[in-house]
Amino acid sequence: SRSINLAVIPGDGIGQEVVAEGLKVLSAVLPQDVKLETKEYDFGARRYHATGETLTDADLDALKKHDAILLGAIGDPSVPSGVLERGFLLKLRFAFDHHVNLRPSKLLPGVATPLAGEPQIDFVVVREGTEGPYTGNGGTIRKGTEHEVATEVSVNTAFGVERVVRDAFARAQARPRKKLALIHKNNVLTFAGHLWTNIFNKVAEEFPEVTTEYMHVDAATIYLVTQPERFDVIVTDNLFGDIITDLAAAVSGGIGVAASGNINPSGEFPSMFEPVHGSAPDIAGQGKADPTATVLSVALLLRHLGYEAEAARIDEAVSADLSERTGKPARSTSEIGDALAVRVAG
Amino acid sequence: SRSINLAVIPGDGIGQEVVAEGLKVLSAVLPQDVKLETKEYDFGARRYHATGETLTDADLDALKKHDAILLGAIGDPSVPSGVLERGFLLKLRFAFDHHVNLRPSKLLPGVATPLAGEPQIDFVVVREGTEGPYTGNGGTIRKGTEHEVATEVSVNTAFGVERVVRDAFARAQARPRKKLALIHKNNVLTFAGHLWTNIFNKVAEEFPEVTTEYMHVDAATIYLVTQPERFDVIVTDNLFGDIITDLAAAVSGGIGVAASGNINPSGEFPSMFEPVHGSAPDIAGQGKADPTATVLSVALLLRHLGYEAEAARIDEAVSADLSERTGKPARSTSEIGDALAVRVAG
Numbered sequence A, B: 001s002r003s004i005n006l007a008v009i010p011g012d013g014i015g016q017e018v019v020a021e022g023l024k025v026l027s028a029v030l031p032q033d034v035k036l037e038t039k040e041y042d043f044g045a046r047r048y049h050a051t052g053e054t055l056t057d058a059d060l061d062a063l064k065k066h067d068a069i070l071l072g073a074i075g076d077p078s079v080p081s082g083v084l085e086r087g088f089l090l091k092l093r094f095a096f097d098h099h100v101n102l103r104p105s106k107l108l109p110g111v112a113t114p115l116a117g118e119p120q121i122d123f124v125v126v127r128e129g130t131e132g133p134y135t136g137n138g139g140t141i142r143k144g145t146e147h148e149v150a151t152e153v154s155v156n157t158a159f160g161v162e163r164v165v166r167d168a169f170a171r172a173q174a175r176p177r178k179k180l181a182l183i184h185k186n187n188v189l190t191f192a193g194h195l196w197t198n199i200f201n202k203v204a205e206e207f208p209e210v211t212t213e214y215m216h217v218d219a220a221t222i223y224l225v226t227q228p229e230r231f232d233v234i235v236t237d238n239l240f241g242d243i244i245t246d247l248a249a250a251v252s253g254g255i256g257v258a259a260s261g262n263i264n265p266s267g268e269f270p271s272m273f274e275p276v277h278g279s280a281p282d283i284a285g286q287g288k289a290d291p292t293a294t295v296l297s298v299a300l301l302l303r304h305l306g307y308e309a310e311a312a313r314i315d316e317a318v319s320a321d322l323s324e325r326t327g328k329p330a331r332s333t334s335e336i337g338d339a340l341a342v343r344v345a346g
């Protein structure tokens, strides 16, 4: 019989609330014969304040035993900026080699967008997750003086770039439009830019059916608001991917519905699924958070584990729910979760 | 008697066409007693193909003698990516210490925006121009092999950050709303992020009337499309500034109307003014380019040289021209230039 052994990290702020709904929908959608085991981990601000720890080696060993990880959100104003981001989120992405950071953007019918007209938005960003300016390389000299110098080093390897580019080509190949855009800034960041561009062009030869284009990251932000229908699959580096996926989320219904997967394609380590939004401490504990992004992250998780039919049921339930929202009074976090659970079960 | 000794760099593609209109409007707006001298320089793709040169020491010596520089656009598909950007544009910005890259965004009445509703957009981005990931630091080892490693080093100094932050505070202080946002990614790029944040907070103490906020660059892209009215003055690093000013241009009327100044505030070197758009080779030579961004760059140039009344006349002429465009047939580059020249003279 089948089973899913899931690590659950609610985290901080609204993380707790949205993860509860994600699990509710997960339980509702899974067939009877699938045994769902969950173990909750208390990472985040409280653990950090209580113990000074963000993510220990023992934690990593424990997490490693799970089939996948569901994360709510990590981060709190009481913790200095960077401590939990670098000490937990990025540490985990790097330790578990989550090199494919998958972020789909789809504007569903009936969903509000800040863009005028009726833009058609349906693309997926494959963001590199283990290199670039996110490596933590760099440093500071003469800190706090008028002669301080701080550096940040973006590290890019042929190995790291090729595997994520290859993943993106395979995804583009599997989609009806078969289009792939590389986003970088190769006219300024010429060292990294040449590496990315050369590997992109080399791998392209193996995927003759995929139509490719190159775009500078600054120009990409323009196209994302003026011609978002232009995009099908995008592959890009860690930092550019961070920036454009927030913009992509904003134009395709807001970060309330933006899901993401931090994927280790080989399966050597468990992959982690999380909403793109943060912990939103300003609305935490009030039942105001929209759990949809977490529920869609659960769909990505199921798809990754091979439960395609169940993932599709969640996607359909979310589409239906979103299309009926206009004009209705706002619902609480758990009301939205309940509605989605009913739909996926029904 | 007063005089302006201007270096003119039409450059590539539509650069030639838009600069001609910029000069037309400049001549029309200047009072009789101001002597305008211009000298044209042939930098760009043609010079590069003919001589292999992008910008020599002798060129820099010649340019240095001018009061200011007006640039059209540099870049052509026939030149490998990066050669003219690094070898001309960035070389000039660095050589002339253009550390304040000024990019105003104002959505004028009657101008189309991709955003729904009627957003109020009136802010200015102060982008650092001589540091960050733009320094060209970094390199490549094992080029072309499967073991290639390419790095890009973002260099940030207290000296460089403080002067641009100070400039931004002074600009915020001089505006009615007196708001300044620092945009960075200090939770991930912690070395550079701490330097920027600490200096920002330190300088803030000298400007108690200025309301400040900090925002991550990814979140900033969301606010730029959902709440652009939130912004008054933004200060940010070279790369983040590059990215968000293209997005800012897109939402506030398009890059057809986005002007910029590469400013050396001390006046030790001439400042350079240029439209944010590129050379657009696809429409070059057809009279289709909108010269408005160049004309607005001429206004920034005049303001920098102390011709405030003339700069304001150009801004007003552009506002009036833009507000009357809707529903009219498209005009050629020179027709728009003619119309603006008539308005500023009248």
Ligand SMILES: CC(C)[C@H](C(=O)O)[C@@H](O)C(=O)O
Residues within 6 Å of the ligand: A085, A086, A089, A090, A242, A276, B187, B188, B218
């Ligand atoms: C919180 C932060 C470390 C993270 C990132 O920059 O990757 C977030 O912005 C995201 O996009 O998941």
Ligand SMILES: CC(C)[C@H](C(=O)O)[C@@H](O)C(=O)O
Residues within 6 Å of the ligand: A187, A188, A218, B085, B086, B089, B090, B242, B276
């Ligand atoms: C052409 C390029 C070097 C330049 C930059 O990145 O600064 C351009 O995008 C700009 O914004 O002026």
